[in-house]
Amino acid sequence: MGTGSMEQKFERPITVAILALGGQGGGVLTKWLVDIAQSNGYLAQSTYVAGVAQRTGATVYCVELFPQAQAQQMGREPVFTTYPVPGDVDLVVAGEMAETGRAIQKGFVTPNVTTLISSTHRVYSITEKSAMGDGIIDQAPVMEAARKAARKFIAFDMAAGADQSNSIISAVILGAIAASGALPFGREAYEAAIRAGGRAVESNLAGFEAGYQGGSQTVAGQGVASISSRKAVAMPQAEGLNGEALLARIREELPPAVQAMAAHGALRALEYQDVAYAGQYLDRVSEVVALEQDRNPAEQEFSLAQEVARQLALQMCYEDTIRVAEIKTSGQRMQSVRQHLNVSAQQPAHVVEYFHPRFEELCDTLPASLGRRLLASQRARRWFKPLLGKGRNITTTNLSGYLQLALLAKLKRWRRGTYRFATQTHLLDDWLGRIHAVIKDDGADPDYALALAQCIGMVKGYGDTYERGLERYQKIVAASEKVAPEQRAATVRRLSQAALASEDGKVFEQGLMAMEAH
């Protein structure tokens, strides 16, 4: 009994476990399965534990099926469990990739027994979402484990299937279940249950079709990007003559490893400011390339120059009010907003922007000397308070709102004279200077230069984010100089990690203190 051959298998209930997230319609799916079973000669029982999970957590539904004819033969009903038994689950459905991992963790998926159906899309957990940097957890190992653990593994992006068919994910999953053949019912039985449900029949059938197609292809795991790993950067196309010239210069002057990143950087600088600015960017990148080559004539990878090319572009194209205004008023951006709002071609849709320009941003945008003096003046700060102390909504689909921002964007030509440009240039020169010094010094650890290059990445954004990043960057640089040369790279990396560990800086401060104690 219990563990043996196929013919005994039929004397046991078929067990299904469904792992669904709140709002994925696990209840609907479960009800469909029970209806299908009961209309097709099977006894069925389902249960679930919702608890607090109905507020966004994960829920496990358990469904058991048993052929009615056999029960009648025995003259009694089978004993259905309320708990999927690890090692004995015939069909496992996971509506999301990390939930697939959870199903395997719970022991529901076992070799030679379980058909596993997973949607490969991600619904990020709060820990992944709230990380100060990239908190996305790589799902490649889950994919790998699923392939090994399941008897049959069907995986594709069912959320996309639901979107494309304008349906719900539970309908797509039902299609995949039908296609998997894990349950003893034909396709018509499933479709009949959707029809009998009487709600959103057309779209549910479309979703079912998408799921059936996806399931039939059983291309386990194809097309699953491991999105946490660094993406490969391809060479961009230029849009005009200036861009072409820059790309030509890059191909001629820079080693292949650096070209793509530098090209993106140069084109960004061109769009951000002008040809001269892009040229200046390339000058700075070239300098680092040359130094890296001096240090190691056999250098092929140029990991330092690559990182500098990336970070330098972001730092030179920092987001000031002018840049934000330019982005917000561009036609391309308006198109992508309308796409996001999912509106038809002629449908009016207003776009209200949320700004909170502070006194600091005002000073940043003023001519350098004026900005510096104003920033230091408490009186000016008080004067401007009523004007700048609160959030401002600007409707960029209105003439007045649009014009305000369009005019602000026009200040671009004077950007080089602004206060922020001066402070930013100072920061960049200092940063590059340090990198140069390290790479030039044969006794210094070249990895320290790379760590410094990466570290500037935390200087970004606006307001508090920018100030916090800048302060921590400066502290890290200062701290690294106090330790022995061979420990500097590790110190920068450790402190950078600590800086991203918590917003309030407690972990960072602890890291700094631990260093001082040494």
Add this chain to the structure above:
Amino acid sequence: MAERSFKKEVEQLRIGEGEVFSGEGILAVTKALLQSGVAYVGGYQGAPISHLMDVLSDARDVLDELGVHFEASASEAAAAAMAAASVNYPLRGAVTWKSTVGTNVASDALANLASGGVKGGVVVIVGEDYGEGSSIMQERTHAFAMKSQMWLIDPPPNVARIVESVEQAFELSEASNTPVFLQLRIRSCHVSGRFTARDNRPPALSLKDATESPQRDVDRIVLPPASFLHEQEKINKRWPAAVKFIRDNGLNKMLPGEQENLGIIVPGGLYNTLIRSMERLGLADAFGNARFPIYQMNVPYPVIDDEIVEFCQDKDAVLLVEEGQPNYIEQNINTVLRQHDVSTKLIGKGTFPMAGEYTSEVLRNGLIGFMARFEPDWVAPQDPGHAIAALVAGLNPHVPPRPPGLCTGCPERPVFTSLKMMQQELGDFHISGDIGCHLFSILPPFNMGNTTMGYGLGTAGASAFNSAGGSKPPISIMGDGGFWHNGLTSGIGNAVFNKNDGLTIVIDNNYAAATGGQDLLSGKGEVRDRSTQHPIEKAVRGIGVRWAKTVKTYDIGKMRAALKEAVTNKGDGPKVLVAQSECMLNRQRREKPLVRKDIASGKRTIQERFGVDEQTCTGDHACIRLSGCPSLTIKPNPDPLKTQPVSYVDNSCVGCGNCGEVAHEAVLCPSFYKGQIIYNPGGLDRFLWRLRSRFIGWMQQRAEQRRLRMA
């Protein structure tokens, strides 16, 4: 209006003799109550018995026809006290709540009820929220049954058996003049199934008849000397009567097995999981035919001594499956065996773990342990999961936890955002939590709240700190549900009387939201047969609070200012800040169909939805740390130069506006925008839109041409 509508289930409540009822366990119970001829039903909602209350709320007409009184009680104590109707009159009644939390609240009334005893059958249906998915402390209702001497029925998770148990419970209650607990485990409440119905029965005596000719028996009142009489009665009359009824009617089942030297005792509620675990080990088949005799203990309290002796004697050993601790049943059975000189070994805790839910995996391991000891030749079949154990262990870092959180657009979110921002400014405060959705604030991303002491006890939970002095008064949080449950008196009244100075934030979202959106006193809607629209602020002023304010939650600026004022204002007595906005889950359920209808009927309608500009998003996710809204998520950065994921608003956004408010108040990035989509635009809309689009389009074209010239 509750979260779920039960129109279909209500129709099923009317079906008669021979028809088939199909639905979840807890819904079947409602039908079973009507078939049993109840005169009154009361209770307090909470998972897993909320649906019982919701169905009966929706079933007004059916109840009226039968003459059944139904109350959504103010608390479990109120529900339990309602059963006093069965003390003097042969009226059957049922009350229900989530256990053990609800039983804690009800205990005062239950103890009085059980002392005097009942004439009409009283069944207390408790949803035993133990194990996976539970939101409360892990305790057992069994203890309450023992202390007040009420009988405890624990039926197998099978709809027909649950229905049968309801009817047996009433009979047992009447036969022994004792209220009976019917314990439904969480999985049993949600188990689907069918049973053959009987006709509904109007109560034998109507409530009206009872009040028209009142009866009184001073011996039923808990006051000396009657209270001493009650104790004697419990032991000498009611207990033996219960034992007789349980034996005579075969409430517990002795199930045969071929091999009689061993046996298993299992409470009904765990029977199905046990059978499946045995089946997997080759010790039973799918129909429950097991290798050893099984004593299915559907009444775990009282333990029937004779049955235990009969089952255990002549056996070498008996395995007892008793979930939870302390191991009351094991202690009880051991005493019985000892008193009857039965030397059979009782194997319980030790072979099974002392604490924790008995999942199929736990039962499997316990069975293997039992077999290894008493059948050493038996070999357990290989666990199919064995081969991939290492693989499974390796997954730990890749499966993130999924703590529950506030729903998309939840009006409580801005309250905690404001509180978090206030703490960033003034430093951390001692925050006393309560029970309700708002307790999710203790989880990421808000991470605030020190304790939760029970429903409506948030303010009382902070009372010790009120004379602490210092600059930071304690902050308490209470939901409207907890407020009306008992928070008004034990929290606010207590604070007024003791001249406390702390702040209580009452989350007023029009419903008891966490339990499924039931109506309450301060609800804004018009509800049939209920009196609503009693403002919380008025109630607290009535009880003596001088500083009371009602603020709309989504206005973070105002909310922050009010919070700051409340914690810095000294000497005005307790402060009460009513944070008002309708529960979004319920609001959407109400509004969505209307909006859809408006749009379909050609009416001009504006819908709002938020978005993030991925170009300006810094990838810092401060917005998420101040929100945690499910619709505010992340996606990989499309910019080849940037590696950090950008924030992204998915299409579940309901346009509550919290992200924008947060961006303003916390001075975040300028990435958020609000889209206002106009459906069925009027002539003026279209004209203005054309005009604006033409001009803006022209400007954009010029800018684009200039950009391309430079590119």
